[in-house]
Amino acid sequence: MQLALEEAAKAAAAGEVPVGAVVVHDGRVIAASGNVTRDPPDPTGHAEVRALRDAARHLGQERLSECDLYVTLEPCAMCAGAIAHARIGRLYYAASDPKSGGVEHGARVFEHAQAHHKPEVYAGMGADEASAILRDFFAARR
Amino acid sequence: MQLALEEAAKAAAAGEVPVGAVVVHDGRVIAASGNVTRDPPDPTGHAEVRALRDAARHLGQERLSECDLYVTLEPCAMCAGAIAHARIGRLYYAASDPKSGGVEHGARVFEHAQAHHKPEVYAGMGADEASAILRDFFAARR
Numbered sequence: 001m002q003l004a005l006e007e008a009a010k011a012a013a014a015g016e017v018p019v020g021a022v023v024v025h026d027g028r029v030i031a032a033s034g035n036v037t038r039d040p041p042d043p044t045g046h047a048e049v050r051a052l053r054d055a056a057r058h059l060g061q062e063r064l065s066e067c068d069l070y071v072t073l074e075p076c077a078m079c080a081g082a083i084a085h086a087r088i089g090r091l092y093y094a095a096s097d098p099k100s101g102g103v104e105h106g107a108r109v110f111e112h113a114q115a116h117h118k119p120e121v122y123a124g125m126g127a128d129e130a131s132a133i134l135r136d137f138f139a140a141r142r
Numbered sequence: 143m144q145l146a147l148e149e150a151a152k153a154a155a156a157g158e159v160p161v162g163a164v165v166v167h168d169g170r171v172i173a174a175s176g177n178v179t180r181d182p183p184d185p186t187g188h189a190e191v192r193a194l195r196d197a198a199r200h201l202g203q204e205r206l207s208e209c210d211l212y213v214t215l216e217p218c219a220m221c222a223g224a225i226a227h228a229r230i231g232r233l234y235y236a237a238s239d240p241k242s243g244g245v246e247h248g249a250r251v252f253e254h255a256q257a258h259h260k261p262e263v264y265a266g267m268g269a270d271e272a273s274a275i276l277r278d279f280f281a282a283r284r
Contacts, residue, residue, distance in 0.1 A: 041204040043228035044191050053184050062183040077251045078223025081244065085220060086185035099256065102223065106256030107249035109219045114241065114248030 001094060001126040004070045007034040007047060008133050014039070018133045021047035021071040023055035023064065023088075030067070031055040047071060048079035052086045063087045072130035074123070077102030080109035084117045091119040094130035143236060143268040146212045149176040149189060150275050156181070160275045163189035163213040165197035165206065165230075172209070173197035189213060190221035194228045205229045214272035216265070219244030222251035226259045233261040236272035 007020025011034030023031040031054035037045040048071050055064055068090040074097040075083060081102075083091055093103070102109050103121060110118040149162025153176030165173040173196035179187040190213050197206055210232040211225060216239035223244075225233055235245070244251050245263060252260040 037204050037227075041198045041202060042195050043198055043204050043206070044186070044195055044224045049186050049191075053186055056183045056185055060183060062179050062185050064185070076223055076227075077219050077244070077249060077254075077257065078227060079220075081218055081220025081223060081249075082186045085179075085218075100258065101256060102219070102249070102251075102254075106254035107219060107223075107244070107251045109244075109249045112219075112244075112248035114243060115219065116242065 001070050001072070001092060003029060003032055004072050004094070005126055005129055005133065007032050008072045008130065011035045011047070012133060012137045018137045019047045019071065019073045021051040021069060023051050023067050023069055025055070025059065025064070025067045030058045044078065046076065046079050048075050049082050052082050056086065065089055068092065072126065073097050073134070074101035074103050074105070076100050077107040077109050080107070081115070083119060084109065084115040087117045088119045090122065092122045092125055094124070094126040095134070096123060096127070143212050143214070143234060145171060145174055146214050146236070147268055147271055147275065149174050150214045150272065153177045153189070154275060154279045160279045161189045161213065161215045163193040163211060165193050165209050165211055167197070167201065167206070167209045172200045186220065188218065188221050190217050191224050194224050198228065207231055210234065214268065215239050215276070216243035216245050216247070218242050219249040219251050222249070223257070225261060226251065226257040229259050230261045232264065234264045234267055236266070236268040237276070238265060238269070
């Protein structure tokens, strides 16, 4: 999770919403990314989507059943759907996101049969630091 | 929608689940894609995500408020989330997808405040042809 927080901090420095994600396979980091939605412009460029895509390319397979995903913020519906498609084994996220989350809020993507896969979900690890990075980012832009 | 159906047929020929998507801006097609999840492996490589990403790059902006999306199948939760992030104006989809859909089924992504944007949604145009392409694809693989 520390590495995901570093990715979030890098995203903030680049003017992107500071969220970071890391994919771990067999105890090794195989993909890490922050949000990149502005440069280049990509409405799908959330940290989770980018990290999952890189991990799939790295392993040469679409399914990441043996992988864990660490992300600094509760995934939105798009990212939760991507996590289900990737068959991620364990999802660890730091801060909850009542405003935009899709795991424990809103669409609750994993709670519907249409998701086809539900990872083990662990929330809260590193939440204070993840929230602080987001709060500082939005405070500085106001 | 005819062009989206052609993208779906091309995906089938490549061994990919036959779904196609097209983004239209000012009456012009600016992006078109089928599913590409196997080669290269990408759990996020649904036609909608790919077309939205290409459209954003084409227009040089993350938000596609002036764009319409045509897709041959009801978007899943991941794609519905991507459509909300992209601020797509109108979503047209052909066949409904009770098994994996996230618009009128399951997560119903646009029905939650966490989506932040809800496009106008029109369903059914080209549904018979879209369903036939999918049915033939899966029948041939059994």
